Amino acid sequence: MALSSEASSSSLKPIPGRYGIPILGAIRDRHDFFYHQGRDKFFATRIRKYNSTVIRTNMPPGPFVSSDPRVIALLDGASFPLLFDNNKVEKLNVFEGTFMPSTAFTGGHRVCAYLDTREPKHAVLKGFFLNALAARKDAVVPLFRNCLHESFCEVEDQLNKNDEADFNSVFNDASFNFLFRLLCDNKDPSHTILGSKGPKLISTWLLFQLAPLGTLGLPKIFNYVEDFIIRTFPLPSFFTKSNYQKLYEAFRTSAATLLDEAEKVGLGRDEACHNVVFMACFNSYGGLKNQFPMLVKWVGLCGEKLHADLRSEIRRVVKEEGGVTVGALEKMSLVKSVVYETMRIEPLVPYQYGRAREDLVVQSHDASFKVKKGEMLFGYQPFATKDSRIFKDAEVFVPGRFVGEGEKMLAHVFWSNGRETEEPTPADKQCPGKNLVVLLCRLFLAELFLRYDTFEFEFKESGFGPTITITSLTKASTF
Structure with missing residues (x-):
């Protein structure tokens, strides 16, 4: 039970923790978070110090990008x-x-991601996204399989030439090509104003918005220089204006059918297009560019035993079903579990925020606390989904965790800004592409182990997800 409004005032505990001296306290916490402790140790240290999993603290970016x-x-x-x-x-x-x-x-618009659920425009935009994805569901599997085929061929070519392949770059292109084609009547983005630069344009645009929330991992001698540059003042949009305009124009001229659908539900074409760009490039592409590397990292770390189990299940089901279909993917219980376990152990979006609408009570495992109206709540998802009081061996990647009876534990997987057992609606903030992302991850694994028996890789962690280098692919020996 996450919330109880019935707790008596005498049973409520004060929320431990402190904010420190204004400005200086926030800067101190920021330096601990990014440079001295790292995010996991930052929270773990405070949990031990205050003997509580509900605490008060400051969160980046702090002064002077954030006013509070x-x-x-x-x-x-x-x-x-x-x-x-x-x-x-x-x-x-x-x-x-x-x-x-x-x-x-975002073209002067507050796009859907920044709207509260009680703002009338939120339900209109969220409903538009959900309907748009539902109308294109039959195109997903054949379109993404085609993108995957081209990408695996590129990886093989790089391996033949260089004995290694840049996974992130290849599959960033695949992700963007798929999303653009899906939303833009199967038009090739390379035939638009974007050419082959779509992913690079998006990356720059994303960086200027997200930079205050991360670190580049530079040598320690540059830590305070980095901190001053990216967290003293908001980074200006001017430097990404031309990049964004190209993205906007590409979608405006290519997504005619989608924008026609937007007009039918009362959205202006310009506002709808800016929201489509944000959904496709920030929400969707920004997520997939890290989700596939995370999936490869965890599957790769498990080694040959898991690879053998996955290829056995995938090839058996595909043979029984006569092909790779949504129905076939649904019958691959281990594949589904591996995808969910990846999302549990390394959630794509680690942070969630919300402001209390009223005085309320929040319950941890051990205590109840009163939160006042207007206070900002912050959730660190990796600690929630690796909670040892909910999951056995919570810090361990268990491929079959969600097979059979384990499916009941999906209620505690929160990667989509909601429970995995719930479906997004126009009235909530759960990711409208929740089911699409899960399907694409399953399809990726299916195609990988239809083509190859196993793979070897290297990876480096960064503030923006793992960087994967494929060092070998073993072609499928039987099917």
Whole structure:
């Protein structure tokens, strides 16, 4: 039970933790978070210090990008789901936490991600996204399989030439090509104003919005220089204006059918296009560019035993079903479990925010706490989905965790800003592409192990996800 409004005032505990001296306290916490401790140790140290998984602290970016960095951190699987209760928590302009980038990054519009569920435009836009994806569901499998085929061929070519292949670059292109084709009547983005530069344009645009929330991993001698440059003042949109304009024009001229659908539900064509660009490039591409590397990392780390089990299941089901279909993917229980376990152990979006709409009570495993109206709530998802009081061997990647009876535990997988057992609606903030992302990950694994028996790789961690280098692919020996 994540929330109780019935707890008596005498049973409520004060929320431990402190914010420190204004400005200086927030900067100190920021330096601990990025440079001295790292995010996991930052939270773990405070949990031990205060003997509580609900604490007060400051969250980056802090001064002077954010006017108020103070949050109440929810650091277990019991308290975290409060952030999904839109009757209790407001999501107005909190998509990136305690600050919001200028609307100049999105053509002057507050796009759907920054709207609260009680704003009338939210339901219209969210419903438009959900309907658009539903109308294109039959195109997903054949279109993505084609993109995957081209990408695996590119990886093989790189391996033949260089004995290694840049996985991230190849599959970034695949992800963008798929999304653009899906939303733009199967038009090739390389035949638009974007040429082959779509992913690079998006990456620059994303970097200027997300930079205050991360670190480049530079040598320690540059830590304070980096911190001053990217977190003293908001980075201006001017430097990405031409990049964004190209993205906007490409979608405006190529997504005619989609924008016609938007007009039918009362959306202006310009506003709809800016929202489509954000959904496709920030929400969708920005997620997939890290999700596939994460999937490869965890499957790769498990080694040959898991590879053998996956290829056995995939090839058996595909043979029985007569091909790779949505129905076939649904019958691959181990494949599904591996995808969910990846999302559990390394959630794509680690942070969630929301502001209390009213005075309320939040419950951890051990205590109840009163939160005042207007206070900012912050959830650190990796601690919620690796909560040892919910999951056995919570810190261990268990490929079959969600097979059979284990499916019941999907209620504690939160990667989509909601429970995996729930479906997104126009009235909530759960990712509209939740089911699409899961399907694409399953399809990726299916295609990988239809083509290859196993693979070897190397990876490096960064503040923006793992960088994968494929060092060998063993072609499928039987099928």
